[in-house]
Amino acid sequence: MDINCGNSSYEDNRTAExxxxxxxxxxxxxxSGVGVWIIIYAFWEHLGRPVPVSYMVQAVDLLGVIMCATAWHFTSTFSIKELGLIPDNPKKTFLQTLIICGFSLVILAAIKIFGQLYDPSLFQTERGFFDIRRFNSYQVLYLITSFIQEFTARCIMQTGLKRVCAIKHKTIYAIIHASIIFAIFHIEYGFWFMIGAAVLGGILGIIYEKQKTIFGVWFIHWFLGVAAFLFGIINQ
Known part of the structure; x- marks a missing residue:
């Protein structure tokens, strides 16, 4: 009997297990995470939204941290590179991210222009078309929020789903399902925000697969959130 063949078969079985x-x-x-969040949201609605949406965002961030820690503890160890914490080409990632942010800014401006052509009162800010005075400490803290959300969505959900899938198009499967879950975790903002979160999640999922690092999608996520707030497209 070939000992090497036997060892190989054992390793294959062990990997499958x-x-x-x-x-x-x-x-x-x-x-479990989705179920817990839906219950929390339903209870929040039942009580007549007793706390602001910002508190709910902090709560879902905490839930994301718990989910990440649980996955890290109970699954076989993910490498730092596999989690996207070490970029293969930092310069290329940086340039791509700046270009994407530039295009995103143009798209957001177009959304506001066409939105106000339809309804002049839409996306109003206190001062001007793009109100830089809206930038405050919350926008800085949003760096932490966006990192937690992207780490949960990309490094844990997307990478985890892709890692364990045994289907042909596992990357597409992982991106779609991670985006749906990402949208569910924004349920407190309403239906259309959830749709936007799902679309954004899908785009960021594709970028993450191309760049192989979380840093690009993290900055894009933060930049889009802040820019949309300064345009008045998002007011929460």
Missing amino acids: VKFRDASIVLTILL
């Missing part, structure tokens, strides 16, 4: 175990854990964490 680990992947099945990780798949079960990741799916359990995602389903």
